[in-house]
Amino acid sequence: MKQIDRLGSLGLFDARVPRYTSYPTAPVFLPQVGATQQAAALAALDPDDPVSVYIHIPFCERLCWFCACRTQGTQTLAPVEAYIGTLEQELTLLRDILPRGLRMGRMHWGGGTPTILPPALIHRLARAVKAVLPPADDCEFSVEIDPTMVDRAKIAALAAEGMSRASIGIQDFDPLVQQAIGRQQPFDVTRACVDDLRAAGIGSLNADLVYGLPHQTAARLADTVDKVLDLAPDRIALFGYAHVPWMSKRQKLIKDADLPGDRDRFALAELAAERFRTAGLEPIGIDHFARTGDGLAQAARSGHLRRNFQGYVDDRCATLIGLGASSISRLPGGYIQNAAATPAYVQRIEAGALAGARGHMLGADDLLRARAIEMVMCDFRLDLGAMRQAFGPRSEVLRADMTRTAERFGDLVRLDGDVMEILPEGRALTRIIASAFDAYNDTGARYSQAS
Numbered sequence: 001m002k003q004i005d006r007l008g009s010l011g012l013f014d015a016r017v018p019r020y021t022s023y024p025t026a027p028v029f030l031p032q033v034g035a036t037q038q039a040a041a042l043a044a045l046d047p048d049d050p051v052s053v054y055i056h057i058p059f060c061e062r063l064c065w066f067c068a069c070r071t072q073g074t075q076t077l078a079p080v081e082a083y084i085g086t087l088e089q090e091l092t093l094l095r096d097i098l099p100r101g102l103r104m105g106r107m108h109w110g111g112g113t114p115t116i117l118p119p120a121l122i123h124r125l126a127r128a129v130k131a132v133l134p135p136a137d138d139c140e141f142s143v144e145i146d147p148t149m150v151d152r153a154k155i156a157a158l159a160a161e162g163m164s165r166a167s168i169g170i171q172d173f174d175p176l177v178q179q180a181i182g183r184q185q186p187f188d189v190t191r192a193c194v195d196d197l198r199a200a201g202i203g204s205l206n207a208d209l210v211y212g213l214p215h216q217t218a219a220r221l222a223d224t225v226d227k228v229l230d231l232a233p234d235r236i237a238l239f240g241y242a243h244v245p246w247m248s249k250r251q252k253l254i255k256d257a258d259l260p261g262d263r264d265r266f267a268l269a270e271l272a273a274e275r276f277r278t279a280g281l282e283p284i285g286i287d288h289f290a291r292t293g294d295g296l297a298q299a300a301r302s303g304h305l306r307r308n309f310q311g312y313v314d315d316r317c318a319t320l321i322g323l324g325a326s327s328i329s330r331l332p333g334g335y336i337q338n339a340a341a342t343p344a345y346v347q348r349i350e351a352g353a354l355a356g357a358r359g360h361m362l363g364a365d366d367l368l369r370a371r372a373i374e375m376v377m378c379d380f381r382l383d384l385g386a387m388r389q390a391f392g393p394r395s396e397v398l399r400a401d402m403t404r405t406a407e408r409f410g411d412l413v414r415l416d417g418d419v420m421e422i423l424p425e426g427r428a429l430t431r432i433i434a435s436a437f438d439a440y441n442d443t444g445a446r447y448s449q450a451s
């Protein structure tokens, strides 16, 4: 059987499994866990352990048809300014709850489009956060940047506030693909943005690309990849297009007939990955590439790669505090998500309470499986010896899952004593293999395809 047929027979094209940016995944969260548990967990944080902070800006001037992010369109700044006011109120609530002396080890602004903020609002937000959570000396600050929605004044404001990494959205440079996903973005505009970021001293650049988009062909994607390599980013995220029109209604504007078939889509991912490898970028996890000296590549080599809601990170902070509508916090006892719709989030904060609306408190089995799934997603291996050291004898419950996985995936997965490893030929199946360790697999949630 050809390799591609083999992968197909093991579910590559049919399985609908999570991307495991958390375990359990967000569809498992329940409304019984909310602001009360959020406040208690935040108050109990150890002030000596710096935290990561994620701030969600749910606004875009344009709404790209392919996009599955939690965002809303606006043509004026009024709702954006009002939202920054709500974030300031949320920070004031946090100030009264958090232990004194707690510092921020990482900050990430995502969206939506954080660069919709004009310089004055960038400064207001950054200063409000730092007043409550002073940055640790080695704090890193990253921001998602839409190259068509940024200028030198915004970049200067972000740089002045300490931005150390910029993540620019590219997706694809081909005009026909861009037209089909409702996102115009000329190469020269992107190039100018990259030049401005470098001139402002931003040391690290990430580029987001997507394969599996409408009208994408090998030749078109190869051209995009060459252009991206010309921009010389330090990191690249190569996401498979998640076509989930039942969740993201605007994706209905994308015609199924224009999407590449399963095998073509797989070939597109392989083509881009091969070009990145040839250009000297190291593959990281299932969908990232990084230059050898980059922190992500170093973390992957030293076994410190981690996975959270932002994807692969080299972040060592155990706690992530999410601010803004729909943000998810990872606190010592569990996950808590703020109210997803902006009006519901605003209403809660204005009533003087935290905005946690649903979540999941982590039991002992959750913690164990969360780490096992993270190891599979980050390292393509699961080491029961390392699990025993961290979690004790209860780790043995994973052995049966490891044995079943090795049997099911044959020579694509090697099980040698305590160590299960996904071999390079089987790595396209990583999400499916990770799901074998997921005790909530039957929630009925509909995820994107595994390849």
Ligand SMILES: C[S@@+](CC[C@H](N)C(=O)[O-])C[C@H]1O[C@@H](n2cnc3c(N)ncnc32)[C@H](O)[C@@H]1O
Residues within 6 Å of the ligand: 060, 066, 067, 068, 069, 110, 111, 112, 113, 114, 144, 145, 146, 147, 168, 169, 170, 171, 208, 209, 210, 239, 240, 241, 242, 243
């Ligand atoms: C918040 S958006 C990007 C930031 C900024 N608004 C921009 O457009 O440049 C984050 C990233 O999620 C990825 N993304 C969004 N929708 C996706 C989908 N349906 N499938 C795969 N990746 C997607 C894109 O690569 C996108 O750059």
Ligand code: SF4
Residues within 6 Å of the ligand: 059, 060, 062, 063, 064, 067, 068, 069, 071, 111, 112, 113, 146, 169, 183
């Ligand atoms: S890709 Fe970026 S600009 Fe486009 S809708 Fe999504 S978040 Fe907004």
